[in-house]
Amino acid sequence: MCRILAYLGEPLPAQNLLFDTDNSLVRQSYSPRMMNTFLNLAGFGMKAWDPASLRPEDPFSYRATTLPSFDRNLGFLSSKLAPTCLVAHVRGVTYSDEAVVADTNLHPFQFAGARVALTHNGHLRQFPRMRYTLVEHVRPELAQRIEGTTDSEWIYALVMSQLDDPYGVPETRELADATAQALRILRSVRAANGIDTSSPVNLCLSTGRALVATRFSFDYGWYPPEDEMLETDLPFVSLWYAIGGEYAQHNGGWQMTAGDPPRSVIIASEPLTIDHSSWLEVPEYSMLTAELTPSGLEFETRDLDV
Numbered sequence: 534m535c536r537i538l539a540y541l542g543e544p545l546p547a548q549n550l551l552f553d554t555d556n557s558l559v560r561q562s563y564s565p566r567m568m569n570t571f572l573n574l575a576g577f578g579m580k581a582w583d584p585a586s587l588r589p590e591d592p593f594s595y596r597a598t599t600l601p602s603f604d605r606n607l608g609f610l611s612s613k614l615a616p617t618c619l620v621a622h623v624r625g626v627t628y629s630d631e632a633v634v635a636d637t638n639l640h641p642f643q644f645a646g647a648r649v650a651l652t653h654n655g656h657l658r659q660f661p662r663m664r665y666t667l668v669e670h671v672r673p674e675l676a677q678r679i680e681g682t683t684d685s686e687w688i689y690a691l692v693m694s695q696l697d698d699p700y701g702v703p704e705t706r707e708l709a710d711a712t713a714q715a716l717r718i719l720r721s722v723r724a725a726n727g728i729d730t731s732s733p734v735n736l737c738l739s740t741g742r743a744l745v746a747t748r749f750s751f752d753y754g755w756y757p758p759e760d761e762m763l764e765t766d767l768p769f770v771s772l773w774y775a776i777g778g779e780y781a782q783h784n785g786g787w788q789m790t791a792g793d794p795p796r797s798v799i800i801a802s803e804p805l806t807i808d809h810s811s812w813l814e815v816p817e818y819s820m821l822t823a824e825l826t827p828s829g830l831e832f833e834t835r836d837l838d839v
Contacts, residue, residue, distance in 0.1 A: 535640075535654045535802075536561040536568075539737045540619045541744050541823050542797025542830060543779055547581060547611040547619060550780075551601070554787045554805040559601045562623040567771045567803045572625060575632070577601040578639040579621035580650045581614050582741035590702075592618075592650065592741060596639040617825065620739045622652040637681035641739075642689040644678045648702045648740055649693065653685035654802050655733030655750070655770055657719070660684040662726045667691065670718050675699060691715045692738065705743040705824045709835075712738060712745055713820065716839040723751060731756055733770035737800060743824040746800045748772040748815040749837055772815040774800045776832060794829035 538558045540550055551558050556566055563572055578596035583589060593614060601607055601623060622640035643650040657663065667687060668676055672694045679686050693699040695711035703711065716734065723729070733750040750769060778792030780799060788811040789797065799805065800821060804812040815821060816834070824831045 535625045536623045537652045537654045537737050537802050538621045539800040544615040547614040551611050555807050575624040575634045576639045580641045581616035582618040583616045618741045633682045638683050642686050646700050651689040651738045654735040657684040658730040658732045659728045663722050666722045709745045709822050746821040773804050773812045775812045798823045
């Protein structure tokens with residue numbers, strides 16, 4: 534079902550998020566604590582924005598179909614990167630003839646020249662029935678850039694199609710509104726094609742200065758009895774966040790320190806530590822927005838009524 538991770542705040546070594554904690558994103562690829570019947574072994578990807586790097590508006594990008602726990606290149610790179618924004622993803626697919634493990638299917642998705650990246654945890658059931666209706670809502674120049682076979686890349690193209698300028702840097706509110714509008718379109722397309730099977734759509738989008746995340750599911754709770762993914766997402770697909778000053782080791786463990794106003798936020802499918810005391814669960818059917826400003830981190834939670 535995949536696991537996602539996003540960070541926005543003060544410079545933070547990427548290895549702290551990806552490797553060092555007792556429930557790090559890399560560990561979640563082979564031992565997810567909140568998804569015990571499913572593994573995420575179909576690849577890893579990340580985008581990391583470092584204001585001290587060359588062309589800071591362009592993120593460092595890394596994707597590989599190898600298992601991240603055995604990826605030495607990823608380990609070396611994460612020990613040298615200290616981004617102010619990071620979006621990462623470990624991909625899970627079912628074992629079937631239809632599953633495609635390839636670089637073109639790895640998250641985060643970011644079309645060449647675009648300033649927004651997207652990751653997705655979930656899946657649109659019966660997506661092949663939707664694709665040709667959905668293309669009517671995607672700008673032709675963006676539809677032509679879709680390279681892979683995933684529903685997630687189509688969601689990305691759909692969100693980008695709702696922006697005034699898909700290749701500009703949208704304001705946080707515009708990106709949030711475009712995401713909500715894309716969910717409305719998906720709902721209408723599903724209805725037009727008679728699709729009412731539960732389909733989780735936990736999204737995380739970033740411009741490097743802002744994050745937008747959703748915890749959402751279409752038609753939650755109804756599944757055909759033969760559904761191969763039924764056991765995986767009977768619980769509402771999880772999403773958590775930790776917000777405060779800085780993410781650091783304290784008394785032998787990792788936690789977000791206090792910060793008023795807050796300076797950093799982590800959003801993840803699962804808390805990065807077994808101890809959940811410094812983490813908050815994202816409410817169901819809601820959206821998080823976070824933006825770095827000169828006065829600190831602006832953070833907001835709103836209901837998703839789509």
